[in-house]
Amino acid sequence: MNQRPIRTIFDLVGYYGLTVEFLDLPAKNAGYLDPDDEPRYIALNRNLPHCEQVFTAAHELCHCISQHRKPRRNYRSRVLNHKGKSRRVQVFVRFQRRFVNRILPIEREANMFAMSWLVQMDPLTDLLKFLRRHPGKIWLCLFAATSSLIFKPFHCIKLALGRLLLPQPQS
Numbered sequence: 001m002n003q004r005p006i007r008t009i010f011d012l013v014g015y016y017g018l019t020v021e022f023l024d025l026p027a028k029n030a031g032y033l034d035p036d037d038e039p040r041y042i043a044l045n046r047n048l049p050h051c052e053q054v055f056t057a058a059h060e061l062c063h064c065i066s067q068h069r070k071p072r073r074n075y076r077s078r079v080l081n082h083k084g085k086s087r088r089v090q091v092f093v094r095f096q097r098r099f100v101n102r103i104l105p106i107e108r109e110a111n112m113f114a115m116s117w118l119v120q121m122d123p124l125t126d127l128l129k130f131l132r133r134h135p136g137k138i139w140l141c142l143f144a145a146t147s148s149l150i151f152k153p154f155h156c157i158k159l160a161l162g163r164l165l166l167p168q169p170q171s
Helices: 009-015 050-066 087-103 106-120 124-133 135-165
Strands: 019-023 031-033 041-045
Touching: 009 019, 009 050, 031 050, 041 050, 050 106, 050 124, 106 124, 106 135, 124 135
Parallel strands: 019 041
Antiparallel strands: 031 041
């Protein structure tokens, strides 16, 4: 992993050891993650606007980070991957698997990650261009914006308290 400052999604892709390749892909194909078991690149359609490339890069990076293709990671929670011997545990886990995949399937998780990047880290112009091209994703934008407004203050408070309560290293 490289140590450059992360300013763009392409920097974050590089941080995780992947490269971005801009290819001539069919119009309906925005991009894809290297199909290898250990992905090395994210391919993006060079003919799409920058806002689409950013969203697609973030979407595919989420698939890589979350290891959605690995069979051992069908579910994000270890509990959901567990095969219990108890009948009660099996029923509970089966119910939870259906619930988790209905609420947050992996494509929706990747879209949420990508929209959160656009909302929080990218220029507003990219976000607005993306929403003009995909008006159906406004709900995703509203959810990402609301979640960042709710959780950002808690993150800042936690960071501040951590700095106040934890001893600082002496230089």
